[in-house]
Amino acid sequence: MSTQESAKAILEHVGGAGNISNLHHCSTRLRFALVDDSQADEAALKQIPGVIRVVIGSTQTQVIVGGKVAEMYTAVEKLRGGVAADTDAPAVRRPFSWKRLGGTVMDFVVSVFTPVIPAIAGAGIFKSLLVLASAVGWLDPATDNYKLLSTIPDAVFGFLPLLVAYTAAKKLDVNRPLALGLVGVLVFPAFSALVAQEGGVALFGAPVAVVNYNAQVFPAILAVLLLSVVEKFFTKITWGPIRTFFVPLMCLIIVAPATIFLLGPLGYWLGTLLTGAMTGLYDTLGWVAIMLMAGVLPLIISVGMHKAFIPPTIATVAATGKDPFYLVASLAHNLSEAGSSLAIALRTKSAGLRATAISGGVSALFGITEPALYGVTLQNRRALISVIAGSMTAGAYLGITQVAAFAVVSPGLASFSMFIDALDPWNFINAIIGLAIAVGVSFTVAVIIWRDDKSATVRAFGDTAAAAPAPIDGAVQLVSPLAGSVIPLSEVDDAVFSAGILGEGVAIRPTDGKVLAPIAGVVTALLDSKHAVGIRGDDGVEVLVHVGLDTVQLEGKPFTAHVAVDDRVVAGQLLIEADLAAITAAGYDTTTPVLVTNSADFSVAVLATGTVKAGDSLVSITQKEKELA
Known part of the structure; x- marks a missing residue:
């Protein structure tokens, strides 16, 4: 497609x-x-x-x-x-709920900061490459060449309030040039010079806070939030012919002073608070904080909550020039996803999983973990264990050696210059060692503990050769997928079923059209006609539920499917709804065979007779003993 x-x-x-x-x-x-x-x-x-x-x-x-x-x-x-x-x-x-409020705040944070990240990431890597060029003697920091090139990334951070103002205005549907103009006051050279002069500056006797707003993000956000309210209010009440100039005028009169005296200092304080919280957590727990963060990142990323760490991380880098916490933990996690996926690609016999694992592993090497996370890790407990093992081990080492990141970008091979420190060459070396630990530990653990027959992904790909079932310990029971009367297969008015050609089992004359899963497993077959569904159980038992005889001729009209191929189901879950009256009216028998299609490997014993309810025990299945040659 x-x-x-x-x-x-x-x-x-x-x-x-x-x-x-x-x-x-x-x-x-x-x-x-x-x-x-x-x-x-x-x-x-x-x-x-x-x-x-x-x-x-x-x-x-x-x-x-x-x-x-x-x-x-x-x-x-x-x-x-x-x-x-x-x-x-x-x-x-x-209706209001705290959960919905939290989701709305998170949506706003993601919408404002995600578009800004490429500019920040590019500037950070650019700056780290300049440091590298200086370290190897290609550029002298005292020369105009170096200073001029440095203005390129510095401008991105210096005018970061304007970038954030633009994305916030876009999210809130506010006049973007007006938002840029208002927030631009905070970074306007004449304003900065007035505030920084000896003795400061006051407006009508009210002193203006001495704050450097370059690289700050929260003052811009608060200013645009207020602008959104003021602009919408005056747009609503202002006479149309004068709206073009009157609304912006009132916004400037109200929002600019509020930003200078209140919102700007408040946003600066908020940024300082978040930066202090991040560094405080690191200062309190040290390397343990990084180890724990790296270990839980797979779960945090799986629900998108990692975006909540972007604002404080940006604020930390803007204030201190580096981040010793979140980005460092991300390095440990990203490379562990790569190591685990590549190990599974080596170990698995499933062609489908191998392709997914290679693709996800390579992406994770370059800092993009979602393909590995969703394609391999979260679907397989053993893969997740290996990722957590690598993440926590590497996180501990990176924390103990006090590695820091100097650019806000997802850590990977392409962005590894983010760990270059002009004052401490060991920062980069220890980051390389941490990378090797993450890949090595996760790869080794995955190689040791991986088993195809325990993989939900392999079962979903339907690779029966790769996912050879483990022997059943004791008997497995199928529950009745339908309410009705149980009859032997031999009484089914269809030679294919009655002769057991498709497998052993039993049949039901249904009184209700709701068809439930007789066993937990993965849906392996669901025809377009929706009259039959196949499930492969976790122990390798393959079950077919065929609703009615010759009902394929109805082309799916009396059937509604509630699952799809590759869906995982539990016993008793609704699979199909069948309109029994419509099937009967069309002249077809509603008798439903329930078959174990690989019954050559299993012994099948019918447990129920007479009337059954959906969910009652129906069939017992045990592994056949292998005959000695």
Whole structure:
């Protein structure tokens, strides 16, 4: 399926263009804010080629698509009519909850800071390369060449308040040039000179706080938040012919002084507080804090909460020039994802998992962990164990050796110059050692503990050769998928079933059309006609539930499927709903065989007779003993 086709399917299964109130993306995810969350079809989204995982939260539906997110975003935007469509969807009043409030705050943080990261990351790496050039003697820091080149990354951090003002204004749908002009006062050279002069400066007797706003982010956010309220208020009450100049004038009169006297110093204090919290945690727990953070990062990233660490990390780097905590823990985690995935690619016999693991491992080497995380780690407990082992071991070493990062970018091979310290060459060397520990420990643990037959991913790929089942300890029971009357297979009016050609089992004459899963496992087959479903159990038992005889001729009309191929199900979960009256009216027998299709490997004993309810014990299955040659 092409990107265009996948984008069309994604748009359809989030409820269409009219259900999207806002759409943006980060490095691997499409982030939808939907008018009606219930219209998002999570199961259908997961089946779309190119979609790695779907996370539906209180205010966002996240569709993880990996490295091609920019292309997918562009395709979806083109199909839905572009970003202007953000404002077309009707507003929906939702009941207040603290969870929803937290989700709204997180959505705002992500929307404001994610677009700024590329500029900060590029500037940070640029600066680290200048340090490297100086260290090896290519550039002398005292020369004009070095000083001039240094102004390029320094300008990004110096005017960071303007970058944040732009993204915040875009998120809040505020006049962007006006937002830039208002926040620009804080970094305007004449204003900075007045504030910094001896004795400071006052406006009508009120002293202005002496604050350097370069590289600050929170003063800009608070200013734009107030601007949003003021602009909307005056736009609503102002006479149309004078609105063009009167609304901006009132915004300047109200918001600029409020920013200079209150919001600017408050934002600076908030940034200082967050920076202190990050450094305080590190100062209190030391290397243990980094070790623990690295260990829990797989779980934090899986729900998108890692974005909450962006503001304090940016504030820390802006204030101190480095980050000894979050980015260092990320180095340990990112490279552990790579080591684990590459080890599993080496060990697995599943072609599908091998391809996924190689792709995810290479992406993680370069700092993008979502393909490995969602494609391998979170689906397999043994993979997760190896990642946590590598992350915590490397995190402990990096913390003990006090490694720090000097650029806000996801750590990986391409961005490794972020650990260059002009004053301490060992910072870079210890970062390399930490990288080697992360890859080495996670790789070794994964090689030792990995087993294909314990992998949910291998079962989902349907690779039976790779996922050879472990012997059953004792008997496995199938529960009745339907309510009705049990009859022997020999009484089924179909020679294929009655002769046991498709496997041993039993049949049910149903009284209710709800078909439940007879065993826990993975859905391996679901025909377009939706009249039959196959499940491979965790112990290798393969079960087929065939609703009615010759009902394939009905082309799916009386059936509604509630699962899809590769879905994991539990015993008793609803699989299909069948309209028994419609099947009977069409002249077909509703008798439903329940078969163990690989019964050559198992002994099958029918437990139930007479009338059964859905969920009652139906069949007992035990492993056959291998005959000696």
